[in-house]
Amino acid sequence: MGLLDNLKARLGPAKNKVSDLAHQHEDKIQHGLDKAARTVDKRTKGKYSDRIQTGTGKAKGAVDRLAHKNDPGSGAGGTTTPSAGPPPTS
Template sequence: MGILDSLKAKFGPAKNKVSDLAQQHGDKIDQGLDKAGRLVDQKTKGKYSDKIRMGTDKAKDAVDRMSATEGESARKPRDTDGGNTPPPPPSAAS
């Protein structure tokens, strides 16, 4: 048995646990990612909005892939925006 086989054997139950948690709490995870993305976007004053949006979309897609059961595809494909356009940064005049 090679080292990769032994690692797969050890991490197999953890992968199943993560998959189960992603199935049960996928919506909450998505909401948390949205909230974190908005906070980071506000702190950077919108300078990296497109990169933040891409990162949150990729993280959500990863959660979707983890929560997909065997033989089932991920929940739904995301559009280019991901439905997650962060609010514009506060204006300097406010």
């Protein structure tokens, strides 16, 4: 039909392939994100620790959603990714 429909049709199989790979290698991806965050935090001498933790948490959440998008019962509330920052103090 239109350009957008054509593009969606071509990207569908690639999206499924990426989701399958993310599901297979989720632990390696999570470990890589942690390692990259530690390296960047070390090189910036902790100056941007809060932002690095926030970004790492969001990236882990995205990987989790991508890896589990085809799982039955997986929903927006079913993520198991820990929060990016420390718990709030009272």
